[in-house]
Amino acid sequence: MTAVPDPANPASRSAKGEATRQAIVDAALRLFREGGYDRTTMRSIADEAGVSLGNAYYYFGSKEHLVQAFYDQMQVLHAEAAEEVLARETGFAERLGGLLQAWVDVAEPYHAFAGKFFKNAAEPTSPLSPFSTESEPARRASIALFARVLDGSDLKLAPALRSELPELLWLLHMGVVLFWVHDRSEGQRRTRMLVGRVAPLVDKLARLTRLPVVRGVVNDLVDLLADLRKS
Amino acid sequence: MTAVPDPANPASRSAKGEATRQAIVDAALRLFREGGYDRTTMRSIADEAGVSLGNAYYYFGSKEHLVQAFYDQMQVLHAEAAEEVLARETGFAERLGGLLQAWVDVAEPYHAFAGKFFKNAAEPTSPLSPFSTESEPARRASIALFARVLDGSDLKLAPALRSELPELLWLLHMGVVLFWVHDRSEGQRRTRMLVGRVAPLVDKLARLTRLPVVRGVVNDLVDLLADLRKS
DNA sequence: ACCATGTTTTGAACGCGTTCAAGAGATCGT
DNA sequence: ACGATCTCTTGAACGCGTTCAAAACATGGT
Secondary structure (H helix, E strand, O other), rough: OOOOOOOOOOOOOOOHHHHHHHHHHHHHHHHHHHHHHOOOHHHHHHHHHHOOOOOOOOOOOOOOOOHHHHHHHHHHHHHHHHHHHHHHHHOOHHHHHHHHHHHHEEEEEHHHHHHHHHHHHHHHOOOOOOOOOOOOOOHHHHHHHHHHHHHHOOOOHHHHHHOHHHHHHHHHHHHHHHHHHOOOOOOHHHHHHHHHHHHHHHHHHHHHOHHHHHHHHHHHHHHHHHHHOOO | OOOOOOOOHHHHHHHEEEHHHHHHHHHHHHHHHHHHOOOOOOHHHHHHOOOOHHHHHHOOOOOOHHHHHHHHHHHHHHHHHHHHHHHHHHHHHHHHHHHHHHHHHHHHHHHHHHHHHHHOOOOOOOOOOOOOOOOOHHHHHHHHHHHHHOHHHHHHHOHHHHHHHHHHHHHHHHHHHHHHHHHOOOHHHHHHHHHHHHHHHHHHHHOOOOOOHHHHHHHHHHHHHHHHHHO
């Protein structure tokens, strides 16, 4: 279609360009961690990476686009930590709690400035929103992790829920992230308390869905989700 | 304590200052509605209000503080619309659904710009965050509305839940708002579908909480909420 | 070797939110 | 009337994210 180069597309990048790109990401994440998001300027990132200001913008359309790198790295680190948890635990509650806990551990160094990132979650037009089509790969990967929480566990639940639960657990995860972002206790103690106790709670709740009296509500919920997806 | 004047505090404002303040708010809301949040500059607001740029900052610490006026107005409109619903309906599902629906109706004219507003509101350090101490009055008022949804209705539920449910319903409301912000269907059709069907679902679920088998989970949840509040 | 075409790099310039030192009015005790 | 002390107003200046025209560099075809 267009002849304009797209440095965001890996397929059209040279080895040199890729290295420069990586240098900028490394500098940005390091400075973000040390000084926070606001106090880290694009000029300081460019300096630290040894490139000019304009060059940084050649690779990243905006300061927020650098956040995508943060998301990606977080997703990779979480997936690695998750692997260990999923290999170790067999109970549903332990697997779920372990996964959520692992995320808190992985994200801890970035807590101070993660709030700035969260601005993107509510901005519907931003490609950085966790609900956007641009971040669908990362979202799918994350949901797949929660599917494995289910698959490898001993959990019995209403069959209609099986296919929906991974996405619902991902939503729960997003809720935990929201709580975490607003959590000002040291070491995110309150978030850790939340994930430690919400997992057994979800476990109990999920097992209840097999009761005939509860089935009605579960079916309503599943139907609603299906209809929302269609519309 | 301090002798520095605080124009944000109504008690320390003169009639003249109050008029100027109002002129700035009016100009801001008009320009926001016409051109959106980003394209409206503080300079244009000051011009439109007939004051200097610095003077606008004397009354409002930041551009975001001007949006607080927008929220306050929305809260008032919702409370008015809610009054009508609560007077009309007696069933819990109808009262809850009516309240959520009323919000969607009231907010509809601002849907196009709401994304930009909520972007800033989602940041934990922002005074515009629905969880911030600055917006506690508005939050309390909103939660009080949901308490009245309960009080005036025929709902029977686990006693332990009664005091927690209003806040949980407000959380549900926030979830609906998040969905609404991301809803690109015309007239926010999908959000309307969601609120129309989630209310009966919550109704069913709430009634189930009285069953002995479900009580355990409910008590766990209530305990968790209480412990989180304490920590 | 040379041009054409694409890719990467540069830094000056722009617009905006925000700050601040300085001054103009208002109010009040004497 | 007159300082003293608040309250209010001003516009220049600053820092930062972002844009852009132009240059440098690379690659490939002839």
